[in-house]
Amino acid sequence: MILVHQIKKACIAIAIIAYLPLNAAAWGMTGHRIVGQIADYYLTARARKGVAQVLGAESAAMASNWPDFIKSDTSYNYLGSWHYVNLPAGLDQNGVFNFLDSDKQANVYNKIPEMIAILKDKQKTAAEKQMAMRLLIHFVGDLHQPMHTARKDDLGGNKVTVTWFGQRSNLHRVWDEQLIEYQQLSYTEYAAAINHPTKDQLKKWSHDSLKQTVYESYEACNKIYEVTKADDKLSYRYNFDFVDMLNEQLLKGGVRLAHILNDIYA
Numbered sequence: 001m002i003l004v005h006q007i008k009k010a011c012i013a014i015a016i017i018a019y020l021p022l023n024a025a026a027w028g029m030t031g032h033r034i035v036g037q038i039a040d041y042y043l044t045a046r047a048r049k050g051v052a053q054v055l056g057a058e059s060a061a062m063a064s065n066w067p068d069f070i071k072s073d074t075s076y077n078y079l080g081s082w083h084y085v086n087l088p089a090g091l092d093q094n095g096v097f098n099f100l101d102s103d104k105q106a107n108v109y110n111k112i113p114e115m116i117a118i119l120k121d122k123q124k125t126a127a128e129k130q131m132a133m134r135l136l137i138h139f140v141g142d143l144h145q146p147m148h149t150a151r152k153d154d155l156g157g158n159k160v161t162v163t164w165f166g167q168r169s170n171l172h173r174v175w176d177e178q179l180i181e182y183q184q185l186s187y188t189e190y191a192a193a194i195n196h197p198t199k200d201q202l203k204k205w206s207h208d209s210l211k212q213t214v215y216e217s218y219e220a221c222n223k224i225y226e227v228t229k230a231d232d233k234l235s236y237r238y239n240f241d242f243v244d245m246l247n248e249q250l251l252k253g254g255v256r257l258a259h260i261l262n263d264i265y266a
């Protein structure tokens, strides 16, 4: 009886371990770097200096990956839910805004302002600011990955099993990494290739609120859910259908991150 109990416990532990890192996934390395690289392009001279004072020789692109690297250290487990915000299906714009106001969980939406506040606070130490800067750069990227503003019941698409060019995958992973890797560009090549916003886009994205940003990612995730179903075999056509939306999310992420940083050091 005791043995059965222990086996049960072990199974539950394995199940939890197998499940946790999935939900904690994010834009892959390349996606985050693209956002950082594009942001760097739009920094004012003051912001560039301010960022360099915090990060030293580390670029925004390279700093963006640190919050994923630290997931291997359990003392940072408390940051797990800061990478995303789960939203229920069927909300309109006001519904999303109201949900964000009432959601008391630590999430990507309510943690970004905290990072901004730390960076503006003259009392904070260099180490505190370095961490806040790396997290801010990363989280603004995450906020633009549509499956980071997706449903709780499928863990942001982690439980939606699909294949990607015949390889077993899931919807979250396709959007974190596989669609981006499919383009076969380095992060600098990728940033250069998509960094062509119109004047109107630049103007709009530089003035959008964080709530608006969440809403647009939520709309993007709704489109993804509409088209992608469990057990779908995704390949060429999926790329054709979604590459423009993917690139716009990455570009918006970079422009909005620059705007946030410019504002901090204005």
Ligand SMILES: [Zn+2]
Binding pocket: 024, 025, 026, 027, 067, 068, 083, 138, 142
């Ligand atoms: Zn993340």
